[in-house]
Amino acid sequence: MNVNATFFAELLAFSIFIFITYRYLWPSFSNILDSRREEISKGLEAASESQKKLEEAEDASRKMIEDAKNEASSLINQAGSRGDQIVEEAKTQAIEEQIKIKSAAEADIEQNITKAKENLKQEVSSLVLAGAAKILEKEVDAESNKQIIDDLIKEL
Amino acid sequence: MAEKNVIDPSNVSDLTPTSDYISHHLTNLTYGWCDKTESWGFAYHQQSLFPESSCKVSEMGFWAFHVDTIFMSSILGIIFFGFFGLAIRAAKKGVPGKIQNFAEYVFEFISNAVSSNFHGTSKIIGPLAFTSCVWILAWNLMDLLPVELTNFAGAAGSGFDYFKVLPTADVNAPLALALVVMFFVTYYTIANHGLGGFLKEFINPIELVGYFSKHVALALRLYGNLFAGEMIFILIGIMFGQFLMSFGQTLWFFPGLIMNLAWALFHILIIALQAYIFMMLTIAYINLACAKH
Numbered sequence: 225m226n227v228n229a230t231f232f233a234e235l236l237a238f239s240i241f242i243f244i245t246y247r248y249l250w251p252s253f254s255n256i257l258d259s260r261r262e263e264i265s266k267g268l269e270a271a272s273e274s275q276k277k278l279e280e281a282e283d284a285s286r287k288m289i290e291d292a293k294n295e296a297s298s299l300i301n302q303a304g305s306r307g308d309q310i311v312e313e314a315k316t317q318a319i320e321e322q323i324k325i326k327s328a329a330e331a332d333i334e335q336n337i338t339k340a341k342e343n344l345k346q347e348v349s350s351l352v353l354a355g356a357a358k359i360l361e362k363e364v365d366a367e368s369n370k371q372i373i374d375d376l377i378k379e380l
Numbered sequence: 381m382a383e384k385n386v387i388d389p390s391n392v393s394d395l396t397p398t399s400d401y402i403s404h405h406l407t408n409l410t411y412g413w414c415d416k417t418e419s420w421g422f423a424y425h426q427q428s429l430f431p432e433s434s435c436k437v438s439e440m441g442f443w444a445f446h447v448d449t450i451f452m453s454s455i456l457g458i459i460f461f462g463f464f465g466l467a468i469r470a471a472k473k474g475v476p477g478k479i480q481n482f483a484e485y486v487f488e489f490i491s492n493a494v495s496s497n498f499h500g501t502s503k504i505i506g507p508l509a510f511t512s513c514v515w516i517l518a519w520n521l522m523d524l525l526p527v528e529l530t531n532f533a534g535a536a537g538s539g540f541d542y543f544k545v546l547p548t549a550d551v552n553a554p555l556a557l558a559l560v561v562m563f564f565v566t567y568y569t570i571a572n573h574g575l576g577g578f579l580k581e582f583i584n585p586i587e588l589v590g591y592f593s594k595h596v597a598l599a600l601r602l603y604g605n606l607f608a609g610e611m612i613f614i615l616i617g618i619m620f621g622q623f624l625m626s627f628g629q630t631l632w633f634f635p636g637l638i639m640n641l642a643w644a645l646f647h648i649l650i651i652a653l654q655a656y657i658f659m660m661l662t663i664a665y666i667n668l669a670c671a672k673h
Binding site for chain 1: 412443454476511
Protein backbone atom coordinates (compact mmCIF):
# COMPACT_ATOMS: atom_id res chain seq x y z
CA MET A 225 0.00 0.00 0.00
CA ASN A 226 1.98 2.96 -1.21
CA VAL A 227 0.34 6.23 -2.06
CA ASN A 228 2.09 8.13 -4.81
CA ALA A 229 1.42 10.40 -7.76
CA THR A 230 -0.84 7.73 -9.30
CA PHE A 231 -3.43 9.26 -6.99
CA PHE A 232 -3.48 12.48 -9.04
CA ALA A 233 -3.79 10.63 -12.30
CA GLU A 234 -6.74 8.67 -10.93
CA LEU A 235 -8.25 11.89 -9.64
CA LEU A 236 -7.99 13.41 -13.08
CA ALA A 237 -9.41 10.32 -14.78
CA PHE A 238 -12.32 10.14 -12.35
CA SER A 239 -13.07 13.83 -12.82
CA ILE A 240 -13.07 13.41 -16.60
CA PHE A 241 -15.40 10.42 -16.45
CA ILE A 242 -17.74 12.19 -14.04
CA PHE A 243 -17.79 15.16 -16.38
CA ILE A 244 -18.58 12.96 -19.38
CA THR A 245 -21.37 11.24 -17.46
CA TYR A 246 -22.66 14.56 -16.18
CA ARG A 247 -22.64 16.30 -19.55
CA TYR A 248 -23.57 13.50 -21.89
CA LEU A 249 -24.57 10.09 -20.52
CA TRP A 250 -26.87 11.04 -17.66
CA PRO A 251 -28.98 13.67 -19.51
CA SER A 252 -29.25 11.44 -22.58
CA PHE A 253 -30.52 8.51 -20.54
CA SER A 254 -32.92 10.79 -18.69
CA ASN A 255 -34.24 12.14 -21.98
CA ILE A 256 -34.63 8.72 -23.53
CA LEU A 257 -36.48 7.34 -20.52
CA ASP A 258 -38.60 10.46 -20.05
CA SER A 259 -39.67 10.51 -23.68
CA ARG A 260 -40.48 6.80 -23.52
CA ARG A 261 -42.51 7.32 -20.36
CA GLU A 262 -44.42 10.09 -22.12
CA GLU A 263 -44.94 7.93 -25.18
CA ILE A 264 -46.27 5.06 -23.08
CA SER A 265 -48.62 7.27 -21.12
CA LYS A 266 -49.86 8.80 -24.37
CA GLY A 267 -50.39 5.35 -25.82
CA LEU A 268 -52.30 4.20 -22.76
CA GLU A 269 -54.43 7.31 -22.89
CA ALA A 270 -55.17 6.76 -26.57
CA ALA A 271 -56.04 3.14 -25.87
CA SER A 272 -58.48 4.02 -23.10
CA GLU A 273 -59.96 6.75 -25.26
CA SER A 274 -60.52 4.41 -28.17
CA GLN A 275 -61.96 1.87 -25.75
CA LYS A 276 -64.40 4.53 -24.61
CA LYS A 277 -65.21 5.38 -28.22
CA LEU A 278 -65.78 1.72 -28.99
CA GLU A 279 -68.17 1.45 -26.08
CA GLU A 280 -69.99 4.55 -27.23
CA ALA A 281 -70.27 3.17 -30.74
CA GLU A 282 -71.55 -0.11 -29.38
CA ASP A 283 -74.14 1.73 -27.33
CA ALA A 284 -75.17 3.77 -30.34
CA SER A 285 -75.51 0.74 -32.57
CA ARG A 286 -77.47 -1.09 -29.89
CA LYS A 287 -79.78 1.87 -29.62
CA MET A 288 -80.18 2.03 -33.38
CA ILE A 289 -81.12 -1.64 -33.55
CA GLU A 290 -83.56 -1.15 -30.69
CA ASP A 291 -85.15 1.81 -32.47
CA ALA A 292 -85.40 -0.06 -35.72
CA LYS A 293 -87.03 -2.99 -33.97
CA ASN A 294 -89.51 -0.72 -32.24
CA GLU A 295 -90.33 1.02 -35.47
CA ALA A 296 -90.78 -2.24 -37.29
CA SER A 297 -93.08 -3.63 -34.65
CA SER A 298 -95.12 -0.44 -34.56
CA LEU A 299 -95.31 -0.53 -38.34
CA ILE A 300 -96.52 -4.10 -38.19
CA ASN A 301 -99.06 -3.17 -35.55
CA GLN A 302 -100.22 -0.20 -37.59
CA ALA A 303 -100.52 -2.31 -40.69
CA GLY A 304 -102.47 -4.92 -38.81
CA SER A 305 -104.95 -2.40 -37.40
CA ARG A 306 -105.24 -0.69 -40.74
CA GLY A 307 -106.05 -4.00 -42.34
CA ASP A 308 -108.66 -4.67 -39.72
CA GLN A 309 -110.07 -1.26 -40.30
CA ILE A 310 -110.24 -1.84 -44.03
CA VAL A 311 -111.98 -5.16 -43.56
CA GLU A 312 -114.39 -3.54 -41.14
CA GLU A 313 -115.08 -0.72 -43.52
CA ALA A 314 -115.58 -3.14 -46.39
CA LYS A 315 -118.00 -5.11 -44.25
CA THR A 316 -120.11 -2.11 -43.31
CA GLN A 317 -120.04 -0.90 -46.87
CA ALA A 318 -121.17 -4.30 -48.08
CA ILE A 319 -123.95 -4.37 -45.55
CA GLU A 320 -125.08 -0.89 -46.52
CA GLU A 321 -124.95 -1.83 -50.17
CA GLN A 322 -126.90 -4.94 -49.45
CA ILE A 323 -129.55 -2.98 -47.60
CA LYS A 324 -129.68 -0.48 -50.39
CA ILE A 325 -130.06 -3.14 -53.06
CA LYS A 326 -132.63 -4.95 -51.01
CA SER A 327 -134.75 -1.86 -50.46
CA ALA A 328 -134.46 -0.97 -54.13
CA ALA A 329 -135.59 -4.42 -55.04
CA GLU A 330 -138.42 -4.24 -52.58
CA ALA A 331 -139.51 -0.90 -53.99
CA ASP A 332 -139.35 -2.32 -57.46
CA ILE A 333 -141.41 -5.26 -56.42
CA GLU A 334 -143.91 -2.96 -54.74
CA GLN A 335 -144.08 -0.87 -57.86
CA ASN A 336 -144.56 -3.93 -60.03
CA ILE A 337 -147.25 -5.18 -57.74
CA THR A 338 -149.11 -1.86 -57.85
CA LYS A 339 -148.57 -1.74 -61.59
CA ALA A 340 -149.90 -5.26 -61.97
CA LYS A 341 -152.80 -4.39 -59.70
CA GLU A 342 -153.51 -1.34 -61.80
CA ASN A 343 -153.31 -3.42 -64.97
CA LEU A 344 -155.46 -6.05 -63.43
CA LYS A 345 -158.02 -3.47 -62.44
CA GLN A 346 -157.98 -2.10 -65.95
CA GLU A 347 -158.33 -5.57 -67.34
CA VAL A 348 -161.02 -6.45 -64.90
CA SER A 349 -162.92 -3.25 -65.66
CA SER A 350 -162.63 -3.81 -69.35
CA LEU A 351 -163.62 -7.43 -68.77
CA VAL A 352 -166.52 -6.29 -66.62
CA LEU A 353 -167.52 -3.87 -69.28
CA ALA A 354 -167.26 -6.52 -71.95
CA GLY A 355 -169.16 -8.98 -69.80
CA ALA A 356 -171.85 -6.45 -69.02
CA ALA A 357 -172.20 -5.56 -72.69
CA LYS A 358 -172.53 -9.15 -73.49
CA ILE A 359 -175.12 -9.58 -70.80
CA LEU A 360 -177.07 -6.54 -71.81
CA GLU A 361 -176.50 -7.16 -75.48
CA LYS A 362 -176.03 -3.65 -76.06
CA GLU A 363 -173.37 -1.10 -75.86
CA VAL A 364 -172.88 0.00 -72.38
CA ASP A 365 -172.21 3.55 -72.13
CA ALA A 366 -169.11 3.67 -70.10
CA GLU A 367 -169.65 7.26 -69.27
CA SER A 368 -173.05 6.85 -67.92
CA ASN A 369 -172.27 3.76 -65.99
CA LYS A 370 -169.06 4.95 -64.66
CA GLN A 371 -170.36 5.07 -61.12
CA ILE A 372 -171.35 1.47 -61.16
CA ILE A 373 -168.15 0.26 -62.75
CA ASP A 374 -165.97 2.13 -60.33
CA ASP A 375 -167.91 0.63 -57.44
CA LEU A 376 -167.42 -2.79 -58.95
CA ILE A 377 -163.71 -2.24 -59.41
CA LYS A 378 -163.45 -1.12 -55.82
CA GLU A 379 -165.11 -4.26 -54.69
CA LEU A 380 -162.58 -6.33 -56.54
CA MET B 381 6.26 -3.27 1.85
CA ALA B 382 6.91 -5.93 -0.71
CA GLU B 383 9.12 -3.88 -3.02
CA LYS B 384 12.22 -4.99 -1.16
CA ASN B 385 11.86 -8.38 -2.70
CA VAL B 386 11.63 -7.39 -6.32
CA ILE B 387 12.99 -10.33 -8.23
CA ASP B 388 15.03 -10.55 -11.32
CA PRO B 389 12.82 -10.73 -14.41
CA SER B 390 14.80 -13.68 -15.66
CA ASN B 391 13.30 -15.68 -12.80
CA VAL B 392 9.71 -14.61 -13.38
CA SER B 393 8.36 -18.06 -14.05
CA ASP B 394 10.25 -19.48 -11.08
CA LEU B 395 7.62 -20.01 -8.38
CA THR B 396 10.09 -20.22 -5.50
CA PRO B 397 10.71 -18.61 -3.15
CA THR B 398 7.16 -17.86 -2.15
CA SER B 399 7.73 -14.33 -0.90
CA ASP B 400 9.23 -13.34 -4.24
CA TYR B 401 6.21 -14.75 -6.00
CA ILE B 402 3.84 -12.77 -3.80
CA SER B 403 5.80 -9.53 -3.99
CA HIS B 404 6.02 -9.89 -7.73
CA HIS B 405 2.26 -10.09 -7.89
CA LEU B 406 1.84 -7.06 -5.67
CA THR B 407 4.28 -4.76 -7.44
CA ASN B 408 2.90 -2.27 -9.93
CA LEU B 409 4.54 -1.33 -13.18
CA THR B 410 5.99 2.00 -12.08
CA TYR B 411 7.18 5.06 -13.92
CA GLY B 412 8.74 7.65 -11.66
CA TRP B 413 11.40 10.08 -10.61
CA CYS B 414 14.73 8.53 -9.70
CA ASP B 415 16.78 10.58 -7.25
CA LYS B 416 19.99 8.71 -8.01
CA THR B 417 20.07 9.62 -11.68
CA GLU B 418 17.83 12.68 -11.38
CA SER B 419 15.61 11.49 -14.22
CA TRP B 420 12.21 10.03 -15.00
CA GLY B 421 11.94 6.46 -16.09
CA PHE B 422 10.41 3.03 -15.60
CA ALA B 423 11.58 1.21 -12.51
CA TYR B 424 14.56 -1.08 -12.76
CA HIS B 425 14.01 -4.38 -14.56
CA GLN B 426 10.21 -4.18 -14.77
CA GLN B 427 9.85 -4.13 -18.53
CA SER B 428 11.93 -4.31 -21.64
CA LEU B 429 10.16 -2.01 -24.11
CA PHE B 430 11.06 1.42 -22.75
CA PRO B 431 14.23 2.92 -21.31
CA GLU B 432 14.55 2.12 -17.62
CA SER B 433 16.06 3.99 -14.74
CA SER B 434 18.44 2.44 -12.29
CA CYS B 435 16.05 2.98 -9.39
CA LYS B 436 13.99 0.12 -8.11
CA VAL B 437 10.31 0.68 -7.26
CA SER B 438 11.18 0.92 -3.57
CA GLU B 439 13.71 3.62 -4.28
CA MET B 440 11.23 5.86 -6.00
CA GLY B 441 9.50 8.41 -3.84
CA PHE B 442 6.11 10.02 -4.06
CA TRP B 443 6.60 11.10 -7.67
CA ALA B 444 5.94 7.79 -9.24
CA PHE B 445 3.05 6.64 -11.39
CA HIS B 446 1.61 3.16 -11.43
CA VAL B 447 1.38 2.87 -15.18
CA ASP B 448 -0.64 -0.36 -15.09
CA THR B 449 -3.25 1.10 -12.72
CA ILE B 450 -3.62 4.26 -14.77
CA PHE B 451 -3.72 2.37 -18.05
CA MET B 452 -6.19 -0.29 -16.91
CA SER B 453 -8.54 2.13 -15.16
CA SER B 454 -8.59 4.50 -18.12
CA ILE B 455 -9.08 1.76 -20.68
CA LEU B 456 -11.84 0.18 -18.61
CA GLY B 457 -13.48 3.58 -18.24
CA ILE B 458 -13.31 4.20 -21.96
CA ILE B 459 -14.72 0.74 -22.72
CA PHE B 460 -17.54 0.88 -20.20
CA PHE B 461 -18.57 4.50 -20.63
CA GLY B 462 -18.03 4.09 -24.37
CA PHE B 463 -20.48 1.20 -24.24
CA PHE B 464 -23.10 3.42 -22.62
CA GLY B 465 -22.33 6.18 -25.10
CA LEU B 466 -22.82 3.78 -28.01
CA ALA B 467 -26.02 2.46 -26.45
CA ILE B 468 -27.33 6.03 -26.38
CA ARG B 469 -26.22 6.70 -29.93
CA ALA B 470 -27.89 3.50 -31.13
CA ALA B 471 -31.03 4.31 -29.14
CA LYS B 472 -34.01 4.65 -31.36
CA LYS B 473 -37.60 5.62 -30.86
CA GLY B 474 -40.13 2.92 -30.15
CA VAL B 475 -39.18 -0.56 -29.00
CA PRO B 476 -35.61 -0.59 -27.61
CA GLY B 477 -33.01 -3.15 -28.61
CA LYS B 478 -31.22 -5.56 -26.28
CA ILE B 479 -28.13 -3.43 -25.70
CA GLN B 480 -30.23 -0.36 -25.13
CA ASN B 481 -32.39 -2.36 -22.73
CA PHE B 482 -29.37 -3.42 -20.73
CA ALA B 483 -27.90 0.08 -20.62
CA GLU B 484 -31.24 1.52 -19.59
CA TYR B 485 -31.62 -1.14 -16.94
CA VAL B 486 -28.26 -0.18 -15.40
CA PHE B 487 -29.17 3.48 -15.61
CA GLU B 488 -32.56 2.95 -14.01
CA PHE B 489 -31.06 0.77 -11.28
CA ILE B 490 -28.64 3.51 -10.28
CA SER B 491 -31.21 6.22 -10.85
CA ASN B 492 -33.64 4.44 -8.51
CA ALA B 493 -30.92 3.97 -5.90
CA VAL B 494 -30.26 7.71 -6.05
CA SER B 495 -33.88 8.82 -5.99
CA SER B 496 -34.84 6.53 -3.12
CA ASN B 497 -31.87 7.43 -0.92
CA PHE B 498 -31.21 11.04 -1.78
CA HIS B 499 -33.80 13.60 -0.80
CA GLY B 500 -32.09 16.87 -1.64
CA THR B 501 -31.65 18.55 -4.97
CA SER B 502 -28.43 17.93 -6.80
CA LYS B 503 -27.54 17.50 -10.44
CA ILE B 504 -24.18 15.90 -9.80
CA ILE B 505 -25.18 13.07 -7.46
CA GLY B 506 -26.71 10.93 -10.22
CA PRO B 507 -23.70 11.16 -12.53
CA LEU B 508 -21.37 10.72 -9.56
CA ALA B 509 -23.13 7.56 -8.40
CA PHE B 510 -23.31 6.23 -11.96
CA THR B 511 -19.65 6.90 -12.69
CA SER B 512 -18.35 5.44 -9.46
CA CYS B 513 -20.54 2.33 -9.60
CA VAL B 514 -19.85 1.50 -13.23
CA TRP B 515 -16.16 2.32 -13.07
CA ILE B 516 -15.55 0.36 -9.86
CA LEU B 517 -17.47 -2.58 -11.23
CA ALA B 518 -15.30 -2.47 -14.35
CA TRP B 519 -12.16 -2.43 -12.22
CA ASN B 520 -13.32 -5.19 -9.96
CA LEU B 521 -14.19 -7.46 -12.87
CA MET B 522 -10.47 -7.55 -13.65
CA ASP B 523 -10.07 -9.58 -10.49
CA LEU B 524 -11.64 -12.49 -12.32
CA LEU B 525 -8.78 -12.64 -14.80
CA PRO B 526 -6.27 -15.33 -13.81
CA VAL B 527 -3.60 -13.88 -11.52
CA GLU B 528 -0.86 -15.40 -13.63
CA LEU B 529 -2.17 -13.97 -16.91
CA THR B 530 0.08 -10.91 -17.16
CA ASN B 531 3.06 -12.81 -15.75
CA PHE B 532 2.68 -15.49 -18.37
CA ALA B 533 2.30 -12.74 -20.94
CA GLY B 534 5.53 -11.23 -19.60
CA ALA B 535 7.30 -14.57 -19.73
CA ALA B 536 5.95 -15.10 -23.25
CA GLY B 537 7.54 -11.83 -24.32
CA SER B 538 4.93 -9.07 -23.92
CA GLY B 539 7.73 -6.88 -22.60
CA PHE B 540 6.03 -6.17 -19.29
CA ASP B 541 7.20 -8.46 -16.51
CA TYR B 542 5.25 -6.49 -13.94
CA PHE B 543 1.67 -5.64 -14.69
CA LYS B 544 -1.26 -5.58 -12.25
CA VAL B 545 -4.58 -5.67 -14.02
CA LEU B 546 -6.69 -4.81 -10.98
CA PRO B 547 -6.78 -1.04 -10.34
CA THR B 548 -8.84 -1.51 -7.16
CA ALA B 549 -5.93 -3.38 -5.53
CA ASP B 550 -3.83 -0.23 -5.89
CA VAL B 551 -4.86 2.02 -3.02
CA ASN B 552 -4.35 5.18 -5.08
CA ALA B 553 -7.40 4.53 -7.22
CA PRO B 554 -9.98 4.02 -4.45
CA LEU B 555 -8.44 6.89 -2.54
CA ALA B 556 -8.89 9.20 -5.51
CA LEU B 557 -12.56 8.24 -5.72
CA ALA B 558 -13.02 8.81 -2.01
CA LEU B 559 -11.38 12.22 -2.26
CA VAL B 560 -13.83 13.26 -4.96
CA VAL B 561 -16.68 12.06 -2.76
CA MET B 562 -15.22 14.00 0.14
CA PHE B 563 -15.01 17.08 -2.04
CA PHE B 564 -18.69 16.85 -2.93
CA VAL B 565 -19.71 16.08 0.66
CA THR B 566 -17.85 19.18 1.82
CA TYR B 567 -19.27 21.24 -1.01
CA TYR B 568 -22.85 20.26 -0.27
CA THR B 569 -22.41 20.72 3.48
CA ILE B 570 -21.19 24.27 2.92
CA ALA B 571 -23.79 24.95 0.22
CA ASN B 572 -26.65 23.80 2.45
CA HIS B 573 -25.51 24.91 5.88
CA GLY B 574 -23.02 27.64 5.15
CA LEU B 575 -19.39 27.73 6.12
CA GLY B 576 -20.41 28.32 9.73
CA GLY B 577 -22.62 25.25 9.69
CA PHE B 578 -19.77 23.22 8.27
CA LEU B 579 -17.25 24.40 10.85
CA LYS B 580 -19.76 23.97 13.68
CA GLU B 581 -19.60 20.22 13.08
CA PHE B 582 -16.06 20.26 14.36
CA ILE B 583 -16.67 21.96 17.72
CA ASN B 584 -15.76 18.61 19.14
CA PRO B 585 -12.35 17.98 17.50
CA ILE B 586 -12.92 14.25 17.48
CA GLU B 587 -15.46 14.92 14.74
CA LEU B 588 -12.58 15.97 12.53
CA VAL B 589 -11.12 12.49 12.82
CA GLY B 590 -14.52 11.05 12.01
CA TYR B 591 -14.87 13.33 9.01
CA PHE B 592 -11.64 12.13 7.43
CA SER B 593 -11.80 8.53 8.56
CA LYS B 594 -15.27 8.21 7.05
CA HIS B 595 -13.87 8.89 3.61
CA VAL B 596 -10.63 7.02 4.09
CA ALA B 597 -12.67 4.05 5.26
CA LEU B 598 -14.77 4.39 2.10
CA ALA B 599 -11.62 3.94 0.05
CA LEU B 600 -10.00 1.30 2.23
CA ARG B 601 -13.15 -0.83 2.39
CA LEU B 602 -13.11 -1.12 -1.36
CA TYR B 603 -9.36 -1.53 -1.58
CA GLY B 604 -9.16 -4.06 1.24
CA ASN B 605 -11.90 -6.31 -0.09
CA LEU B 606 -10.45 -6.54 -3.56
CA PHE B 607 -6.86 -6.74 -2.36
CA ALA B 608 -7.79 -9.62 -0.09
CA GLY B 609 -9.65 -11.31 -2.92
CA GLU B 610 -6.61 -11.00 -5.14
CA MET B 611 -4.42 -12.27 -2.31
CA ILE B 612 -6.48 -15.40 -1.92
CA PHE B 613 -6.16 -16.13 -5.63
CA ILE B 614 -2.39 -15.72 -5.23
CA LEU B 615 -2.32 -18.02 -2.19
CA ILE B 616 -4.32 -20.66 -3.99
CA GLY B 617 -1.84 -20.35 -6.83
CA ILE B 618 1.11 -20.74 -4.45
CA MET B 619 -0.37 -23.69 -2.62
CA PHE B 620 -1.04 -25.75 -5.68
CA GLY B 621 2.07 -24.50 -7.40
CA GLN B 622 4.05 -25.87 -4.48
CA PHE B 623 2.19 -29.16 -4.60
CA LEU B 624 2.88 -29.35 -8.28
CA MET B 625 6.57 -28.67 -7.69
CA SER B 626 6.95 -30.97 -4.71
CA PHE B 627 5.07 -33.99 -5.96
CA GLY B 628 5.55 -33.44 -9.65
CA GLN B 629 2.11 -34.69 -10.49
CA THR B 630 -0.12 -32.79 -12.88
CA LEU B 631 -3.03 -34.25 -10.90
CA TRP B 632 -2.60 -31.34 -8.46
CA PHE B 633 -3.73 -29.03 -11.19
CA PHE B 634 -7.37 -30.00 -10.72
CA PRO B 635 -7.91 -29.23 -7.02
CA GLY B 636 -6.28 -25.88 -7.68
CA LEU B 637 -8.63 -25.28 -10.55
CA ILE B 638 -11.62 -26.19 -8.41
CA MET B 639 -10.53 -23.95 -5.53
CA ASN B 640 -9.86 -21.07 -7.88
CA LEU B 641 -13.24 -21.57 -9.47
CA ALA B 642 -15.00 -21.74 -6.10
CA TRP B 643 -13.33 -18.56 -4.89
CA ALA B 644 -14.01 -16.82 -8.21
CA LEU B 645 -17.71 -17.67 -7.97
CA PHE B 646 -17.86 -16.34 -4.44
CA HIS B 647 -15.78 -13.37 -5.46
CA ILE B 648 -18.30 -12.31 -8.12
CA LEU B 649 -20.56 -11.41 -5.20
CA ILE B 650 -17.86 -9.26 -3.61
CA ILE B 651 -17.05 -7.59 -6.91
CA ALA B 652 -20.59 -6.40 -7.47
CA LEU B 653 -21.28 -5.79 -3.79
CA GLN B 654 -18.30 -3.51 -3.24
CA ALA B 655 -19.19 -1.40 -6.27
CA TYR B 656 -22.75 -1.17 -4.99
CA ILE B 657 -21.66 -0.35 -1.42
CA PHE B 658 -19.35 2.41 -2.61
CA MET B 659 -22.16 3.93 -4.65
CA MET B 660 -24.73 3.66 -1.84
CA LEU B 661 -22.36 5.18 0.73
CA THR B 662 -21.57 8.02 -1.66
CA ILE B 663 -25.28 8.72 -1.99
CA ALA B 664 -25.80 8.40 1.76
CA TYR B 665 -22.94 10.76 2.63
CA ILE B 666 -24.09 13.41 0.20
CA ASN B 667 -27.67 12.99 1.37
CA LEU B 668 -26.46 13.55 4.91
CA ALA B 669 -24.59 16.65 3.79
CA CYS B 670 -27.76 18.04 2.22
CA ALA B 671 -30.07 17.03 5.08
CA LYS B 672 -31.54 19.64 7.39
CA HIS B 673 -30.24 19.08 10.89
